[in-house]
Amino acid sequence: MKKEIIINSNISETRIAILEANKLVELFLERPDNERTVGDIYLGKVVNVVKGMRAAFVNIGQKQDAFLHFSDVGEHFSTISAVIDSTNSRHEGYHLPIDRIKEGQEILVQIIKEPISTKGSRITTQISLPGRFCVLVPDSKLIGVSRKLDNVRERRRLKRIARHVCPENMGIIVRTVAEGKDIRVLKNDITTLVKTWERIQSKLKKQKAPSLVYKDMGMTSSVIRDLFTKDVGKVVVDSRKLYRNITSYLKEVAPNLLDKVELYNKKVPIFDHYNIENEIERSLTRKVWMKSGGYVIFDHTEALVAIDVNSGKFIGQRNHEENALKINLEAAREITRQLRLRDIGGIIVIDFIDMRDEANKKKLFDEFNNELRKDRAQANITQLSEFGLMEMTRERIRPSLLFRFSETCPTCHGIGRVTSKESILTQIERWLRKFRASSRERSIKLVVHREIFNYLTEGFRSKNRKLMWKLWMRIDVAPDDSLDIDEFKVFSKKQNIDITDQFKS
Numbered sequence: 226m227k228k229e230i231i232i233n234s235n236i237s238e239t240r241i242a243i244l245e246a247n248k249l250v251e252l253f254l255e256r257p258d259n260e261r262t263v264g265d266i267y268l269g270k271v272v273n274v275v276k277g278m279r280a281a282f283v284n285i286g287q288k289q290d291a292f293l294h295f296s297d298v299g300e301h302f303s304t305i306s307a308v309i310d311s312t313n314s315r316h317e318g319y320h321l322p323i324d325r326i327k328e329g330q331e332i333l334v335q336i337i338k339e340p341i342s343t344k345g346s347r348i349t350t351q352i353s354l355p356g357r358f359c360v361l362v363p364d365s366k367l368i369g370v371s372r373k374l375d376n377v378r379e380r381r382r383l384k385r386i387a388r389h390v391c392p393e394n395m396g397i398i399v400r401t402v403a404e405g406k407d408i409r410v411l412k413n414d415i416t417t418l419v420k421t422w423e424r425i426q427s428k429l430k431k432q433k434a435p436s437l438v439y440k441d442m443g444m445t446s447s448v449i450r451d452l453f454t455k456d457v458g459k460v461v462v463d464s465r466k467l468y469r470n471i472t473s474y475l476k477e478v479a480p481n482l483l484d485k486v487e488l489y490n491k492k493v494p495i496f497d498h499y500n501i502e503n504e505i506e507r508s509l510t511r512k513v514w515m516k517s518g519g520y521v522i523f524d525h526t527e528a529l530v531a532i533d534v535n536s537g538k539f540i541g542q543r544n545h546e547e548n549a550l551k552i553n554l555e556a557a558r559e560i561t562r563q564l565r566l567r568d569i570g571g572i573i574v575i576d577f578i579d580m581r582d583e584a585n586k587k588k589l590f591d592e593f594n595n596e597l598r599k600d601r602a603q604a605n606i607t608q609l610s611e612f613g614l615m616e617m618t619r620e621r622i623r624p625s626l627l628f629r630f631s632e633t634c635p636t637c638h639g640i641g642r643v644t645s646k647e648s649i650l651t652q653i654e655r656w657l658r659k660f661r662a663s664s665r666e667r668s669i670k671l672v673v674h675r676e677i678f679n680y681l682t683e684g685f686r687s688k689n690r691k692l693m694w695k696l697w698m699r700i701d702v703a704p705d706d707s708l709d710i711d712e713f714k715v716f717s718k719k720q721n722i723d724i725t726d727q728f729k730s
Contacts, residue, residue: 251568263623267333
């Protein structure tokens with residue numbers, strides 16, 4: 226499958242698009258005020274241990290304390306004194322069982338998930354340093370090879386090399402891009418990572434918690450390091466500075482990929498040239514249309530995403546079962562792509578069009594499962610239920626695209642709906658009745674959003690005229706586009722003051 230990496234850099238942000246067969250499947254975004262933090266290593270201080278949650282909260286200097294689940298600690302964890310001990314970092318006296326994690330301890334942690342909503346970063350004590358070809362795991366005996374390498378003979382060869390070059394008291398995971406590389410290439414990569422770890426140890430001796438001790442690569446560099454593999458046809462970038470950085474990095478680690486890097490210098494913006502802007506806009510909509518005429522709806526709640534498949538404009542020539550299968554299979558392909566593109570994680574429930582044939586249900590499950598294999602994030606799915614529902618979980622590392630590209634609406638506050646005009650009129654009439662019962666004034670000025678102004682004053686027998694006759698008072702209505710659609714203000718004509726809050730419930 227043809228793969229391409231397209232990079233757009235401007236003053237406010239850097240955007241990296243991954244294309245497969247000319248279709249946008251992943252989008253990375255980094256802004257100066259919101260840099261990527263996954264992979265960063267901190268010296269943190271335990272501030273709270275909640276045994277009921279089997280977790281601890283660790284101050285690493287961010288707005289919210291980081292969340293350390295005991296499953297991210299392993300059987301033991303190392304206090305900071307173990308890390309900076311140059312003689313033997315595996316000394317038993319420095320390793321403490323989980324039930325002895327206490328408040329006030331300083332521990333070395335690494336971010337594995339970025340802060341999401343009101344939740345702080347998720348962290349681990351199992352430190353790892355990724356390189357181009359290997360991942361170094363300090364204080365470990367792990368020797369492994371990426372599961373994405375299918376060739377059994379190559380896996381064995383790489384594992385033998387890893388055992389041979391692995392430093393003492395450290396573990397190594399060989400990455401997919403190491404396929405076909407010789408011992409010299411892997412050894413150079415590991416040597417660089419070991420030097421990085423030594424610098425971290427030296428820095429720790431001077432640091433006090435909470436503090437950052439290691440900053441992982443930025444978004445662009447990490448994408449080139451992790452995703453620029455031999456199956457990528459080209460990398461196109463519109464920034465000379467980034468182009469120089471990328472080519473300089475590749476000269477050291479993968480000179481054979483240099484000819485695949487291009488500098489884009491056309492007048493048309495790079496994302497428009499590759500039709501990426503339209504795909505981004507499409508990925509932010511609630512409804513996504515499919516070629517068949519069916520569509521998929523995406524709805525976000527705090528802990529769950531609901532996805533609904535609908536037949537829409539699709540008119541099939543066959544029976545309902547075959548029509549449902551056709552739409553569901555197309556939806557499965559579109560949903561898996563949108564999950565990657567929107568970076569949706571957590572619990573996901575998909576409502577497919579009902580099918581009765583068990584063979585068709587299996588076809589849908591297999592198709593969905595096969596499409597998920599293209600996704601780098603870990604996911605688990607269940608068979609279709611009797612109601613046509615498929616439940617799944619997908620690894621969540623950062624906030625989804627929707628929350629990175631948009632903010633909560635100040636009018637509807639995230640529900641996606643606004644108060645109806647009829648309900649607003651009821652609120653206004655209720656206010657006026659309270660005012661009428663408590664005041665002798667008979668003339669007021671009502672200021673509303675322009676849409677409500679048009680609604681109240683339309684026609685000779687307008688709703689405002691009916692209100693005046695009903696309450697026997699004069700109401701002058703004025704529009705104000707700065708108000709929310711469900712907001713109104715009332716001014717006393719006699720006193721020339723805002724009296725709205727005096728008669729609100």
